[in-house]
Amino acid sequence: MPDDDFDTFFRTRSPALLRAAYLLTGDRHLAEDLVQEALARTHLAWSRLRAEGSPEAYTRRIMYNLQVSRWRRSKFAEVRTDRVPETRHHQDEAGDAVNRLAMRRALGSLPVRQRAAVILRYFEDRSEAETAEILGCRIGTVKSHLSRAIARLRELLPELSDSGVEGASR
């Protein structure tokens, strides 16, 4: 049954979609809204997507494109800052929390397309070609987004400088 299939898809893929959406939006409520909308559109197109065998790619494409268009409509939602908390290197809960906060703010300071490219490339481990396909742009544009984004992240999070986040192209 198609709806059973969609239920299975929802159960198995929602957690991963929510994690990516959280990185994209920086807010758990907005992340849930984003995934909700993307999954609803997926549900509506389910018969076709199931036949084509690519529902998750479609959902992710919808999710990233929705976030870009929402950002265009409401740039205010982007809380940009040049100040990120000083990161801590010793391993305790407070240190982890500070590091996550610093990462969230640094990620939030990126323009939405750069942020999307970073998440697809370094969180989802997509190739540059896959990233370009999802974002609907050329590979060269993805490279440009990544280059600027990494430079910005290094500026805000100096400890990333030797993280090996550049160069690897697939």
Add this chain to the structure above:
Amino acid sequence: MNDNNLHLRLHELADEMLDTDYTDLRERVDTSTRRIRRRRAAATTVAGITAVAVVAVGGWALASRTHGGPQPATTPAGTPAGTPTTGPSAVASPTAPAAQAVPTAVPGTLVYLDVVAGKPITMTTVTDGVSRHTTFGTAAENDTYWFAPSPDATRLAVVESPNFANVVPGDLVIVMAGGTRHTVARNVVGVPLWMPDGQHVLVTVVGSSATSTVVDVNTSTTTTAQPAVADKSYLTWSANGQWLAYGGSTDVTVTAADGTDKTTTSVAALPECHQRPSCPTAVQAVSDDGRYVALGSRPTDTRTAREAHLVLDMQTGSLVSLPTTGPGVGADKIWFRPDGGMVVHTATNDGKYAFVLVRADGSTLATFPDTTEQGPSGRHLVAYHP
């Protein structure tokens, strides 16, 4: 853990997203699916109707304030408010839908706010019966005044005044989900009013004189409000953004959104205008065709209506009969539906509240208990979006 690894740092951050209520999310996905499906169906229907109309009138049509569809039953405007002399018409007009499906919950989105100093500011939205809660940080002492939720219910606007009661100017602040606050204008008095685009807020800025000002909440830029909306009391737009309405001391005015096509109707004959210091000219809602307005008592702040208990037909000057849930109780909030019907929030005899869905012909489609409202000092209904 290697702190110097972007991949790991991203995964650590994403781990914050672990405690989602998936049952709730699944319901919300289904609700969104139905909403999108309805919109697509409506768009198809409108396109079809438009095509037929174009053929019927030879390629042109005139916009008319008077809708040709079913209209609520009315009584003369001199009727005591809140006590309609005739009930809703039991006979549907010839153009009423033959069999309107009865929904299982109030269609659209109801917005409730819970603001208590020292506790989380909580917005509860109920969309097609599905609830979700969003917090906007902790309420400060000055936050006990009126918050205005944005049309998409993702932000709140509030004027943080050092002394709101004495109309001391304060900052216009936009509060994001999670509690981040952004000051977008200073020297503001009164309650902020969101404009239909959800990107601008209308306020009064105090300088050498008080000026109606439109603030772009994205850029904090301000512009003087257009005459159509400047210095208007109890101003509100129709849900489709095509009409606006505002109240005077004893009359109500409806215009097209650009200020043209103006109609002013007096309510001075209402007994309330004789028995109380002021007439019920605070406009809570105006219908999508600009014909009907929901009116309530005039609060001290002239920016926004807090309640509505009667509906005025601007075309005939008559009151529209409203449903009642029992003797001595009546409507306290009224909004209009795109289908010509209404959502009436009304008290019930057991001290609680209910929603009555009213068809375009004035008959009752369905009644639902309001299980979210928590009384005057707790969570309260502040907005409805069809």
